[in-house]
Amino acid sequence: MILVVGMSHRTAPLAVRERFALTEEARCLLLSELQASDCIEEVLVVSTCNRVEVITAVGADLESATGDIFAALGASGMEQHFYVHSEQDALRHLFRVAASLDSLVVGEAQILGQLKAGFEQARTVGTIGPALHRAVSRAFRVAKRVRTETTLGAGQVSVPSVALELASQIFGEFKGCAVVLVGSGDMAETIARLLHQSGAKLSVLGRNLQRAREVAQRADGEGRSFAELDAALVDADILITSTSAPHFVIERERMKRALRARRGRSLFIIDVAVPRDVEPSINELDSVYLYNVDDLSSVVSRSLADRQREASGAERVVAEELLAFGRWAEAQSVTPVVRALHSRVEGVLVAELERTLRGRLRHLGESDRAALQKMMEAAANKLLHAPTAALRRAALERGDELDTLTQWTGELYSLDESADAVESADAVDAVDAADAVDSAPTTALPEDLKS
Amino acid sequence: MVHDFATLLFALGIVSYALAALGYYVALSQREANLPLSRAAQPALVAACVLHAAHIAWLSLVLRRCPVATVEFALSLVALVMVGGFLALARRSPLGVLGVIVAPLGLVLLVAAEFIHAPAEAVSRVPAGLLALHVTVNLLGVGAFLLAAIAGLGYLVQVRRLKTKRTRLLGVRLPGLNTLESAVHRLLLAGFAPLTVGVMTGAVFAHRVTSGGPELLRAALSYSLWLVAGGLVVLGRLLGWSGRRYAAGALVCALLGLAIVLLYGLSSHPGAGG
Numbered sequence: 001m002i003l004v005v006g007m008s009h010r011t012a013p014l015a016v017r018e019r020f021a022l023t024e025e026a027r028c029l030l031l032s033e034l035q036a037s038d039c040i041e042e043v044l045v046v047s048t049c050n051r052v053e054v055i056t057a058v059g060a061d062l063e064s065a066t067g068d069i070f071a072a073l074g075a076s077g078m079e080q081h082f083y084v085h086s087e088q089d090a091l092r093h094l095f096r097v098a099a100s101l102d103s104l105v106v107g108e109a110q111i112l113g114q115l116k117a118g119f120e121q122a123r124t125v126g127t128i129g130p131a132l133h134r135a136v137s138r139a140f141r142v143a144k145r146v147r148t149e150t151t152l153g154a155g156q157v158s159v160p161s162v163a164l165e166l167a168s169q170i171f172g173e174f175k176g177c178a179v180v181l182v183g184s185g186d187m188a189e190t191i192a193r194l195l196h197q198s199g200a201k202l203s204v205l206g207r208n209l210q211r212a213r214e215v216a217q218r219a220d221g222e223g224r225s226f227a228e229l230d231a232a233l234v235d236a237d238i239l240i241t242s243t244s245a246p247h248f249v250i251e252r253e254r255m256k257r258a259l260r261a262r263r264g265r266s267l268f269i270i271d272v273a274v275p276r277d278v279e280p281s282i283n284e285l286d287s288v289y290l291y292n293v294d295d296l297s298s299v300v301s302r303s304l305a306d307r308q309r310e311a312s313g314a315e316r317v318v319a320e321e322l323l324a325f326g327r328w329a330e331a332q333s334v335t336p337v338v339r340a341l342h343s344r345v346e347g348v349l350v351a352e353l354e355r356t357l358r359g360r361l362r363h364l365g366e367s368d369r370a371a372l373q374k375m376m377e378a379a380a381n382k383l384l385h386a387p388t389a390a391l392r393r394a395a396l397e398r399g400d401e402l403d404t405l406t407q408w409t410g411e412l413y414s415l416d417e418s419a420d421a422v423e424s425a426d427a428v429d430a431v432d433a434a435d436a437v438d439s440a441p442t443t444a445l446p447e448d449l450k451s
Numbered sequence: 452m453v454h455d456f457a458t459l460l461f462a463l464g465i466v467s468y469a470l471a472a473l474g475y476y477v478a479l480s481q482r483e484a485n486l487p488l489s490r491a492a493q494p495a496l497v498a499a500c501v502l503h504a505a506h507i508a509w510l511s512l513v514l515r516r517c518p519v520a521t522v523e524f525a526l527s528l529v530a531l532v533m534v535g536g537f538l539a540l541a542r543r544s545p546l547g548v549l550g551v552i553v554a555p556l557g558l559v560l561l562v563a564a565e566f567i568h569a570p571a572e573a574v575s576r577v578p579a580g581l582l583a584l585h586v587t588v589n590l591l592g593v594g595a596f597l598l599a600a601i602a603g604l605g606y607l608v609q610v611r612r613l614k615t616k617r618t619r620l621l622g623v624r625l626p627g628l629n630t631l632e633s634a635v636h637r638l639l640l641a642g643f644a645p646l647t648v649g650v651m652t653g654a655v656f657a658h659r660v661t662s663g664g665p666e667l668l669r670a671a672l673s674y675s676l677w678l679v680a681g682g683l684v685v686l687g688r689l690l691g692w693s694g695r696r697y698a699a700g701a702l703v704c705a706l707l708g709l710a711i712v713l714l715y716g717l718s719s720h721p722g723a724g725g
Contacts, residue, residue, distance in 0.1 A: 169613065172627030263691025266628055287693040289613045298616070 002090040002135050005069045006053030009104045012081035022047040031125045033072045039065035042129040046118040050104050057131035095318045098139035099146040107152040107307045112143045142321045150313040159296045160190045163270050170268050175199035180236040184215045187272050188242030193219045233258035240270045241277035249277040334391040337406050340415040349376050460506040467499030468558035475550035480640050496554055500534045523564040530560030548688050552681040555647045562654035577655050589649035593708035595642030599635050600705030603698030606631040632694030635701050643680045650677045665718040676707040
């Protein structure tokens with residue numbers, strides 16, 4: 001049974017979350033400590049700036065397991081900031097976290113990487129078993145489906161990234177674009193640096209030339225005097241303004257003069273200054289696209305709203321995968337019976353074949369013996385296909401028929417008597433090969449994690 | 452012998468005009484005046500002007516045709532004055548780019564003057580493939596204008612999104628404005644080239660328009676389309692127009708082109724138009 005105990009931005013303020021933030025070493029210690037608990041079979045810890053989660057596979061005693069987790073976290077007395085999910089709810093929560101549906105910024109991609117890192121760490125420490133392996137692998141699959149089947153992760157959700165996206169909607173690519181930064185400031189410099197990293201040429205204009213050169217140097221650009229503003233307005237493809245001037249630095253008339261010399265070239269102006277540096281009516285001029293902080297923020301808000309709308313599609317994926325996982329888990333309940341059945345039949349056949357090969361057919365060569373063995377295996381698989389399928393079907397349908405079938409199969413094939421005697425690795429492999437469901441070895445890395 | 456010399460002047464004039472038109476087009480499309488063809492444009496137009504003048508003079512003085520007695524011959528004279536005036540003007544101003552319209556127009560008027568009232572035997576000497584070439588290049592031009600209009604529409608939608616700040620970061624994403632603007636400009640240039648050939652070859656069939664009706668309307672629309680497209684590429688270059696004007700112009704060109712094709716269809720199947 002899967003049990004999740006954790007806290008996130010939804011249940012705890014930052015002041016509480018930061019008390020439980022775990023370093024890599026602390027996570028390792030926690031994993032080891034929880035593994036030592038009698039109630040906990042498998043464990044995985046995820047710690048990010050927005051959440052701390054302990055994901056476990058436990059036996060029937062949920063209460064004790066939860067208590068052990070709280071004790072290991074040192075969270076006694078702070079339970080109100082934690083959530084506890086078990087069984088289906090735990091799986092649903094895990095899938096939603098992996099799909100970034102539970103993130104502060106819905107659709108952000110970092111959480112999946114953090115979950116993968118947590119899984120990898122737990123695997124290295126040796127606290128991952130078959131139950132968590134299957135659940136987390138399925139969570140990665142959910143995240144992959146959400147990424148490919150919805151646009152939840154598309155769009156930009158910060159002012160600098162939106163500015164960059166808008167610039168790309170005008171210029172396509174930035175190689176050779178002339179970016180002029182007028183003034184300084186964290187946000188303006190971040191935008192300028194991002195553009196420069198994308199191949200644009202950067203100039204920084206400032207009333208204090210020395211300061212402009214320092215800012216330019218940080219982004220590998222060129223510092224210029226503020227007196228060159230008119231020339232810069234003609235040269236620039238992207239203009240970022242962030243001065244502390246209490247009035248407009250770029251007025252409509254000044255821009256109109258520059259536009260005559262620009263010969264129709266597009267100009268994207270990002271005015272992140274408060275109060276604004278650029279006269280708003282400049283946006284009405286042909287080929288000029290002016291965005292101030294409010295404009296950029298409203299694009300960010302719309303992008304977030306779009307993501308929320310896309311979240312419904314992602315929730316559908318989570319629900320589908322939860323159902324599929326449940327069906328798979330149900331089907332797994334008959335696996336011991338199916339394995340015993342295969343072992344029983346194959347054991348009998350192998351024993352009879354060996355006896356015959358030692359007796360009447362001892363003259364057969366190696367190739368004939370191998371062919372005979374293959375024929376027997378194929379016949380056994382064909383004979384066992386129908387009862388195996390019936391057992392799986394009964395498990396999926398969750399009816400009373402399952403108990404009857406299991407009981408009759410055991411009696412008809414004397415499985416209780418033979419299970420211990422004849423079970424072999426080969427028989428288990430044969431069942432696994434016949435299984436339609438996922439049965440990856442627990443020590444291997446899931447495909448999603450590899451990619 | 453006397454007629455042969457007039458024909459020779461006429462043929463050489465056509466070749467010179469065509470060469471000049473090609474040179475001016477290369478200069479316009481490549482934005483490069485140093486290519487051999489670009490450098491040859493003006494001398495070729497001067498040669499065309501001289502040959503055109505010689506043709507008129509020969510017809511007037513030797514064959515005794517009065518230059519203003521017929522409309523078509525007067526048109527030829529007007530074309531000569533236009534070309535001469537352009538050459539004089541282009542020497543002292545950056546208007547050389549207008550040659551991309553003036554040179555083909557000189558050729559068209561020279562040919563039209565010869566063929567508009569030509570006797571049936573003169574028309575019958577026109578190679579049969581010329582009509583096929585005329586139709587093909589015109590259709591190519593209209594096709595390019597349709598593509599330019601699609602790119603132009605995308606440009607206008609993108610401009611509106613950006614200007615009104617309603618741009619969305621999810622969903623259908625159009626190419627960048629600069630990419631669309633460049634596509635519109637290139638497609639207009641690409642369409643203008645075959646259309647110019649179409650206009651020049653069409654002058655040979657000038658006698659058809661004298662009967663009026665759909666032929667005259669189609670010819671008028673075709674020349675309007677050619678002039679609008681030429682005006683767009685030339686004025687855009689001269690005045691540094693923004694993509695918005697190119698996009699609007701491309702839409703006008705596409706509409707005119709579609710109207711011409713529709714008229715052609717109606718005149719080919721008179722019953723279809725009701």
